[in-house]
Amino acid sequence: MNATLPNGKRVRQSSGTESREEAEALLAKLKLEAFREHHFGIKRPRTWQEAVVRYLEVKASLRSIRDVRQICRGLHPYLGDLTLDQINGDVIWSIVQGELKKGNLPATVNRYLATLRSLLRMARDEWQWIDSIPKVRMLGGEVERDRWLTREEADRLIRFCPDHLAAVVRFALATGCRAREILGLEWIRVDLPRKTAWINQTKNGTPRGVPLNRDAATVLREQIGKHSQFCFTYRGEPIKRNVSNHAWFTALSKAGLEDFRFHDLRHTWASWHRQSGTSCDELKDLGGWKTRSMVDRYAKFATEHLAAAASRIESAAKDGVIELSRFSHGAAK
Template identity: 75%
Template sequence: MAREIGVFKRPDSRFYWINVTLPNGKRLRQSAGTESREEAEAYLAKLTLDAYREAHFGIKPERSWQDAVVRYLELKASLRSFRDVQRICRQLHPYVGGLTLNQISGDVVWTIAQGELKRGNKPATVNRYLALIRNLLHMARDEWQWIDNFPKIRMLSGEVERDRWLTREEAERLIQVCPSHLAALVRFALATGLRAREITGLEWNRVDLSRRTAWLNQTKNGTPRGVPLNHDAVVVLQEQIGLHPQSCFTYRGKPIGWDVTNTAWHNAIKKAELEDFRFHDLRHTWASWHRQAGTSCDELKDLGGWKSRVMVDRYAKFATEHLQAAASRIEEGRGGNVVSLSRLRHGHK
């Protein structure tokens, strides 16, 4: 039986289907997504016109924000932060869900930023929305060739950088009040700087205690990497041997597959008398301790698995050894190159 051409109805679908070769040579066989023949024919007419303009005049067809989001999410599906990406896309839908990519102007971006600020979101949260828009439009222009340009998107000022970390005494206090399974997670995070999901997802087949190395196959940025294990990290892992054949960290004999910031975590934070402290702040603590101990920013970047120095430079303030010589130049009794201002004022008399 010959396949139908144009707009037709399939017996196994309530929608009309399209089967044509467009003016640009592209073969198209897909659902029109409608039960109305008139709407299906109108949709085909639009596709035909777009293809003709592209083939004969080099005019790119209009692409919708929704089409771009579908492809964007397919590309981001392997990220550990995929749920956050989905959530932000849903949050942006009321603003841009009905627009084409070419309709996303500077005014649209401004409306999104102001709308989210009025909803009570902080600049840091709004900047995550703007960053996703900018990243998606970059891909649509540079990789997919869907658009030729897009508006310049600047991040909002006023974002307060989180600077929460523990002293050694506070860290010990937290460990002491944690149940054993949670204490192991905390100690390992402080020893390695790994994120919560990287720790709970660690398996024995990716650990070599003799070489003091672990390998992560799923990280936040999607890039596998090796993690050197110091003595403290090795001790924690040795304590977990025999508890589970596959997973390194468990609770009551089962792998930890839930969010670690549950009731046990909040109770421990309260007992340790810590305020405004999240599990991810253990990573900040680890990095801060490293810089205070003299670890360079380049070494810290590699240890923490960051792709650039931008995220690492925030910890530069914790290392002051290279400024000691400069600070000592005006020590009392040394004088150095300090010139008396009173002598300068009255020297001409």
């Protein structure tokens, strides 16, 4: 096909068929869509598959791109034959019901819905492929993970870790840094005299400074001389693979810890901070969270500000309690 469409765009491409009649029909369809879009503002219908291709290109630099691809594949049975303007509340309902019937938890279904919502918003706001999108509401009942270690459990875990892994665990508990942030930490980004490190490989892509307390500084000093570039190594080489490997699971088993992930060390760090009186605003800055809502989950660990209120009805304070009269509302005799 070689033609100029009514909207001024040039089409030079294969029709994908050897039939002249079919090629002419396809060209006529493209001209009609371009005419309606140019003169009446009617957008050409875009398919879900077109949107997924562009969405994955936009998100290609994400660390979690593999998970995004997997979710898009999971959505394909529901949306693969649809255009974006055909995705409505009924279609979203079918996705929810279909995934729940598979036995997936609300948290899993919500990841599907969040990806769908993100793609639709991008198609509307950035690509301008559609004018409106349906409301995508997340499911309730998602259980928030609340797994953290006591000091004794943490010490036991460290004791059963090999030296290179113990250093990473200790640093995580001292700073709250994520595994990828720790393994990518370079000496050029560490200033031990000022007790500061600068993390450039963060989850949200925003570099941040990390204050090094005494425990964190001690761990780093122990690593000096092991590698010229990276702080944490194994047998003289940077640790490139996932920390959650055989050594990690072996240490968990020997320490008697179940249902514990490496990322839960960050939850442990945050929980310890709140128990020690660190405010939510301070914790937000320490952990590099962008929003306060991500930190409020740890508010339950700090009750110092309620201690005075709780003590008002202690047994020793009963003299200060005002006894109220009890009135009977029965009929007068």
